[in-house]
Amino acid sequence: MEEMMNEFRKTRELIDQKLRKYMRNDEPLLKILIESIDYSLFSGGKRIRPLFCFIVGEIFGVPNKKLVSLACAVEMIHTASLIMDDLPHMDDADVRRGKPANHIVYGQDVASLASIGLLTKAYEVVLQDPELPDDKKAKVVQKLANIVGIEGMVGGQFVDLKHSTPTMEYSTLEYIHIRKTASLFMGVGTSAGIIGGASKEESLALENYAKNIGFAFQIMDDLLDSDGKPEEMGKSVQKDKGNFIKLLGAEKSRQLAEECAERAIEATHIFSGRNDKLIMLGKMLLARRN
Numbered sequence: 001m002e003e004m005m006n007e008f009r010k011t012r013e014l015i016d017q018k019l020r021k022y023m024r025n026d027e028p029l030l031k032i033l034i035e036s037i038d039y040s041l042f043s044g045g046k047r048i049r050p051l052f053c054f055i056v057g058e059i060f061g062v063p064n065k066k067l068v069s070l071a072c073a074v075e076m077i078h079t080a081s082l083i084m085d086d087l088p089h090m091d092d093a094d095v096r097r098g099k100p101a102n103h104i105v106y107g108q109d110v111a112s113l114a115s116i117g118l119l120t121k122a123y124e125v126v127l128q129d130p131e132l133p134d135d136k137k138a139k140v141v142q143k144l145a146n147i148v149g150i151e152g153m154v155g156g157q158f159v160d161l162k163h164s165t166p167t168m169e170y171s172t173l174e175y176i177h178i179r180k181t182a183s184l185f186m187g188v189g190t191s192a193g194i195i196g197g198a199s200k201e202e203s204l205a206l207e208n209y210a211k212n213i214g215f216a217f218q219i220m221d222d223l224l225d226s227d228g229k230p231e232e233m234g235k236s237v238q239k240d241k242g243n244f245i246k247l248l249g250a251e252k253s254r255q256l257a258e259e260c261a262e263r264a265i266e267a268t269h270i271f272s273g274r275n276d277k278l279i280m281l282g283k284m285l286l287a288r289r290n
């Protein structure tokens with residue numbers, strides 16, 4: 001576990017350094033927009049998705065320099081989604097990562113543009129990466145667009161906004177969180193697999209692993225929200241919407257998260273002998289406190 005924590009710290013440093021490079025923009029007229037993007041991009045995100053990206057890369061012997069554009073792209077997509085999610089016409093949250101949400105500081109107009117700007121940049125950094133061959137870049141961008149779009153995060157957010165209630169069907173809750181949360185993990189796993197030359201079976205295993213850890217991650221998020229106070233959690237919590245705790249109760253939710261983690265671990269057997277970090281990541285996500 002200590003080795004993993006060290007790797008995690010190094011990943012955060014590398015990602016911060018590369019993100020600063022990708023986001024560098026000296027145009028004076030854009031100063032506030034870039035400031036608003038930086039405000040959210042460098043506000044203490046855990047960088048779990050980039051870590052997952054590098055772990056998958058290692059399985060296929062791919063050096064981090066071939067994965068870093070993808071790792072940064074997913075962090076850009078993730079941050080773009082958080083900025084948008086917090087907006088008043090979405091989840092209407094004032095606090096994110098212990099700080100005022102982007103739109104509270106910069107206004108809704110700037111926050112919306114920061115979100116779209118980051119999302120678009122994500123595709124650009126992959127497409128411009130000289131380390132990757134064109135066919136792989138195209139496949140990765142197609143995968144990312146798919147997991148963000150109507151069948152992915154956008155669809156999940158829509159169903160969350162329009163159909164989430166404390167008494168909704170469990171299948172609706174599942175629909176929402178596979179798309180809002182797990183799909184980005186799925187996009188990371190399969191995209192890193194594309195870069196690593198994964199076979200069809202390996203790609204399916206990565207998708208299955210990612211779906212399960214992403215889902216477990218969301219259940220843990222709900223458990224932490226239900227236990228925590230907003231100031232401890234660093235974000236607004238306890239909104240009048242359905243979540244795992246309201247639908248299943250805390251104990252069953254925890255049990256479900258553990259089952260998902262077990263399913264994730266089973267999915268890694270195809271990588272036997274190279275799957276120790278995937279297993280550790282699953283355990284680490286279940287044990288998380290923030």
Ligand code: GRG
Nearest residue numbers: 045046080081082084085153154157180181221
């Ligand atoms: C991609 C711009 C865009 C929109 C898609 C708004 C939207 C549609 C989707 C919202 C998705 C969302 C907010 C999901 C929540 C996922 C989640 C559990 C976030 C917390 O992740 P952590 O704990 O966050 O990794 P940190 O702060 O560590 O980065």
